[in-house]
Amino acid sequence: MNSISPLMKRGTEKSLKNWPSWIGYVAAAWSLLYGAIHLYWLFQGEGYPFNNDSLGYFSAMITYLPAKVGGIVFVILCFCGFGLGISIQKSLEIIFLRRVFLIFAWVFASFLLLFIPDISLIAVMAYAFLFKFAFNWLMFNQIICIIGALLWILTAVVYYRRTHIACGYCGRAEEGKPFLLLRWARQITIIAAIAPLPYALTRFAWALNIPLGVDAEFLKDFNTINPMAQLTEWVFGTICVAGGILTLGLIMKWGEIFPRWFPFIGSKRVPILLAVIPASIVAIAITAAGVVFTFSFFAVTFHLLPADGVLLGSISGTVGPMLIWVPWGVLLGLAALAYYYRRRGQCVHCGRK
Incomplete structure (x- = not known):
């Protein structure tokens, strides 16, 4: 055996x-x-x-x-x-x-x-x-x-x-040009890191009882129905900010080599998939949810679907910040892809760099 x-x-x-x-x-x-x-x-x-x-x-x-x-x-x-x-x-x-x-x-x-x-x-x-x-x-x-x-x-x-006569594993051809995505990787990653901030700002405002984008009565009712609402808003806003910072790691040195102060793994190289897989999963989830939010926003705003007065009055503040989720998810996915192509090194199958 x-x-x-x-x-x-x-x-x-x-x-x-x-x-x-x-x-x-x-x-x-x-x-x-x-x-x-x-x-x-x-x-x-x-x-x-x-x-x-x-x-x-x-x-x-x-x-x-x-x-x-x-x-x-x-x-x-x-x-x-x-x-x-x-x-x-x-x-x-x-x-x-x-x-x-x-x-x-x-x-x-x-x-x-x-x-x-x-x-x-x-x-x-x-x-x-x-x-x-x-x-x-x-x-x-x-x-x-x-x-x-x-x-x-x-x-x-x-x-x-x-x-197209390219390597099936890495996509490189005999006379291949540099991947276009790599030229714009830095700009794409920065925008992807900034994209969640409008949503985070809204959540922080609600956590502080500031009715940003919604009626004060709506926010009061929302907090009454959900006793954990303020803690939830703090957590959601913090997640977005932390996610933006981690996204910057796709173009920063600490995204390739763990900082020295990390226990046990300090100064070691960051495994490529450790960054790519989580970023890709989040990108897919954000993009899919963004499609749903975008559809619901325009469907309610233009009366394509029936909605009560409360929903109509709060749609811009509750769902409006999520309209950027589709481009955010797409850009995050592209940033992760660019990170992978930048760090993948020489192909072990075709030998091209």
Whole structure:
């Protein structure tokens, strides 16, 4: 048994390192399985996850579609994804078909990232700092969809590299130019670090009983209904400020090497994924929630959805600061990507730098 374990470990590591060769099959398998689940729901199966009315205006975009329509959309997208995911494992000679696949992959991934999640993911991350945890099937389904989106993004990236004679692992070509994102990395990261400050300012004001953007009566009622409201606002505002500072680490020296005063790991290099993975997760959650907030803001403001007077009077102060969440999330994701490309070093597969 001891002689087999090292061999299994090396085999697993080798498989992970060869991810461009199998990522498309995994995306296709995910599509088949998730499409089959939606087919089950389409035929009155239990557990359909997009009928959540508890969040009201902050529900996912998919909830505005009737269950049958949403099920049909998913079944078509997933089964088309399965067929395309299998077929593109061989390079398509027709350029038009290549473009069709890439467009489908990116549209499908965007649909899964932006129209399926609601505000639950970012709320759970924030309330975790208050030691409040809530996890259910609806959130688990959102995570499944986000995983599917990432699989399709990676599949599209690998396919694009393969059809453009570039390394499937790093994307470098024989006469490749410097990645454009690296030229703007500093500016993008600074803007991403500043972006959460309007939201933080609002929360700090509410914590101090200053009705910034809302009526004084609304703030009073809000604090009465929720005794922990002021503490919550302090925590949420502080999280945003701390997040902005950590974002700056993507372009600062201490984001690459731990400060000397860090116990045990001081002066050691920061693992690339230790910065990239958390930033990417937060970027996805912020962007998805930002889509929901933006839709609800304009839907209520322009009377596209019914709303009472209280909601109409407070929408600019409560949801207005979140209108910047979509660009904030996108910029944070780009900053994390730029950080990765800047620090990744020489490719062990193609040898290019």
